[in-house]
Amino acid sequence: MSSHLQKPVVRTRRTSSVGAINLGDNKVPGLSTMKESEQSKTAALARMRALSEASKGDVDLLKKFYLTYREMSYRHTWLTPLVILLAVYGAYFLSGNRTASNPLHPFVAISYQVGDSDMYGKGIGDLCFVFYYMVFFTFLREFLMECVLRPLASALGVTGEHKTKRLMEQAYSIIYYGISGPFGLYIMYHTDLWLFRTAPMYATYPDLTNQYLYKVFYLGQAAFWTQQACVLVLQLEKPRKDFKELVFHHIVTLALIWLSYVFHFTKMGLAVYITMDVSDFFLSLSKTLNYLDSALTAPVFFVFVASWTYLRHYINLKILWSVLTEFRTVGDYTLNFATQQYKCWISLPIVFVLISALQLVNLYWLFLVMRILYRLLFKGIQKDERSESESEETVQVDKHENDENEKTMEGNPDPALKKEN
DSSP states (O other): OOGGGSOOEEEEOEEOGGGGOOOSSOOOOOGGGSOOOHHHHHHHHHHHHHHHSOOOSHHHHHHHHHHHHHHHHHHOTTHHHHHHHHHHHHHHHHTSOOSTTSTTHHHHSOOOBOTTSSEEOOOTTHHHHHHHHHHHHHHHHHHIIIIIIHHHHHHTTOOSHHHHHHHHHHHHHHHHHHHHHHHHHHHHHTSTTTTTOSTHHHHTOOOOOEEHHHHHHHHHHHHHHHHHHHHHHTOOSOOOTTHHHHHHHHHHHHHHHHHHHHTTOHHHHHHHHHHHHHHHHHHHHHHHHHHTTOTTHHHHHHHHHHHHHIIIIIIHHHHHHHHHHTTTTSSOOOOBTTTTBOOSTTHHHHHHHHHHHHHHHHHHHHHHHHHHHHHHHHTOSEEOOOOTTSOOEEEEEETTTEEEEEEEOOOOOOHHHHHHO
8 A cells, every 4th residue: 555545643642640740729720721612602703793794873883892892802811901900000190199098009009007117907908909919910810821821832832722721821820939939938038937937926926917028928819819719610611520629729728818817827827828839839840841741840740749748748737736736825825806816715726627628638639649759650651641631632643744634632531540430
């Protein structure tokens, strides 16, 4: 048989089992990387038909302007958040009043400065800051993904829409955690908490005020995690196998953020933030290198395993142990609503249960990490079979047509997970 009649050879991409990493906090999709539903496609086609119709009057022109904006915001998901940001920032700065008396001040800047000092109190206005910067993180994520990370993925030779989207999501996580992790460590370095000391978490309680950068970091993290939770709720993709665990993790995280802030356990909250951000940075870096078929995938994965184990388990358990041993004995231990003293017999079990719940989810994910590590150490390089959310790409290669017959196929579940389920 002549060579031009030969059937294409299916070549399955092979890489390390590190590609099966399917855990942690950085798996929430962006708006632009969600699966496009049939309803959204139909709506887009209807808008394009309406825009192509002839205009008969001013009302038709206004309708077309509205439809044009709708279509642009549909194609560029960062557009509407940008409009909101510019409108609020513009009104704030053009007003000429950049003090706390400006109604927009709580949205663009932190509130409750104590005199002329660098210390800031807390109040309901902090919710305005969190809400506004939820919009900021939505814009930042969508803009970076569409205008920076997608072209970067193409320049790096990444092909296939699914793989490109996953790479974009992990690259965004690298950017965020690459800033928030060092920022948190910088703040910790300038406090008595350095290297995760636990006694200072209780010695000065209640911490009714925080320094400027401390409060910016804390509320910024609250905005980031709340925005992530909202996107997770809106997720249109098929839920992954640990979707329930991921939702539970976000619920516990949000509960820890708000309760620790309102009831003045922010020193403990800072330590928990850092343990999550630094470990997630190495997780995202491992996944990104895997998508790029980098030789550094395995070494970085080992660094990730070490950081995850130390931060999310050793440090987390250290904090849990301090709740049992130091919570009562270090600092005041009494209930006094007048002085906002809540470190007492009521808050102790609540704090312990919430951190324990976070630890349980992390232990589940550690089990998956150890299984992947076992496969990497004892089975070496092998077929990268994804779980439900990590579909695999295969390339059909004809000897005379090279890569023109590229085709994306859905991968099988992770063999280790398949065995369990």
